[in-house]
Amino acid sequence: MTEPSSSPTGAVRLNKRMAELGLCSRREADDWIAQGWVRVNGKPAEMGVKVTPNDRIEVDKAAKGQQANQVTILINKPIGYVSGQAEDGHDPAVMLFTPQNRWAEDNARFFFSPQQLRGLAPCGRLDIDSTGLLVMTQDGRIARQLIGEDSVMDKEYLVRVAYHGLGEPAPTGQLVRLDDDDPVTTNVQAVFPPAMLARLRHGLSLDGQALKPARVEWQNPEQLRFVLTEGKKRQIRRMCELVGLKVVGLKRVRIGRVMLGNLPVGQWRYLAPHEKF
CATH class of the missing domain: 3.30.70.580 (Pseudouridine synthase I, catalytic domain, N-terminal subdomain)
Known part of the structure; x- marks a missing residue:
């Protein structure tokens, strides 16, 4: 006779399940379990226990009060x-x-x-x-x-830029900067190639990984509006460098x-x- 599995199909640790349900973070879940504030199917939960989607999880009012x-x-x-x-x-x-x-x-x-x-x-x-x-x-x-x-x-940014221009790609594939000492700082929109704007929206890679599509548009002739759904280190500045732009001011104005x-x-x-x- 086969012994019943101690880890049924679909079972996960209780703290992970509570986080997935949006009840709390995993760390909070562990704290609540230690305090005796969590019950599974009517019984006090033990640290490290695994649960399935069919198990009933209840949280004491004390935990919810702490969270508030x-x-x-x-x-x-x-x-x-x-x-x-x-x-x-x-x-x-x-x-x-x-x-x-x-x-x-x-x-x-x-x-x-x-x-x-x-x-x-x-x-x-x-x-x-x-x-x-x-x-x-x-x-x-x-x-x-x-x-x-x-x-x-979504995270939204207003980004003031200057344009250095781009030359032909070097043998390494990197874009070559032209006018480093005399960038365009006024009416940048008029000189920035539409094809490069399209690349900012989709088509660039950082750290060997393709970036997710972004919403990028001109807010005014010197300022771009970016909406990203990811957040690599210095992502907008590095994206701009790849298309010949230099960020001279960056402000995040919205999250969600x-x-x-x-x-x-x-x-x-x-x-x-x-x-x-």
Whole structure:
């Protein structure tokens, strides 16, 4: 007689299943299980247990109450700050998260508390020489939504550019820069080849990988609007270099449905309960 399988088809660890259901992050799930706040089919869950889609998962009100107190903040990051840990003498953007820097027009119900700095992590990077919307959160559900492996969240940027022109491709296939010392900085749209705009939208590769299609259009004669669904390191700057453009200013203005809006540079506000990415 065959012994029943200890790992039924489709079974996954409980913390992974809870994250897939959008209940919490895996780390939170482990914490809740340890606290005795999770039941599977009516019984207290054990750490590391595996479940199937047919198993009933219940979460105690205490866990949901703890989650309700987690904050997500939006910072208009200035130039000179890094998104994550301090590096090369530059301060991390989280240092801006102080009562003094809170936007006066923020009407969210939260009151600032030092506890809100615990576990606060950036959801994606914004280069040191870029400005605009940076999201930091204690909520693993939001982090997964913005930077999870399966995330396809739109991110919108306004990008001021100068044009150096392009020569013939070198034998290596790299594009050759022409007027490095005298770039076009006004009415760039008039001299930038439409074929190169098409390449920005689709057809470029970075680090040996083809980039996903992007929405790229002229916002004004010196500024492009990019909408990306991926976030490789310095992606927009590197994309522009491949078509003879130099980025002279970059600002992120939207992530999903959340806009930077009128949030001043260097200030922050809470994500309101009604706002959804």
